[in-house]
Amino acid sequence: MKKSFFINLVCSIVFVFIMKIAYAGTEYRCAVRLIFDSDSTGSVANYVLGLQIKNPTGRDINGVSLIYKDKDKNITGNAFLDCSLNSAGIKPGSYGECLKTLQRVDGAYINSFGVEKWTEIVNNQLKGLNSVQYCEVLGFSY
Secondary structure: OHHHHHHHHHHHHHHHHHHHHHHOOOEEEOEEEEEEEEEOOEEEEEEEEEEEEEOOOOOOEOEEEEEEEOOOOOEEEEEEEEOOOOOOOEOOOOEEEEEEEEEEEOOHHHHHHOHHHHHHHHHHHHHHHOOOOEEEEEEEEO
């Protein structure tokens, strides 16, 4: 009985260790998208970092911790992406999208600076965030 418990414990630890090696630290292509919306102040520009992942684990994945990099693979930032926006998370063996709004430029800028300046701000932010090309997964939230 004790021997069986010990063998199961060791196998479980080895399995978890292998899963962490295989999936944490993995680099994927990712990008920032500009998504327009509106609120009570007017137009809103959301810069959303998205990553498509496959869940290789036995539990639902609710989030992904990662660092994002430019085309030369220099680190430009880090984020925690939410994988449960449209559901209860990514089911085991399934694929799903994880998202994080990195920046938001709302209509208050239009009221303060005018449409021309708002457009300049939106385009400048997009230029900077378009440098994001790769995401390195650090870990998952279950």
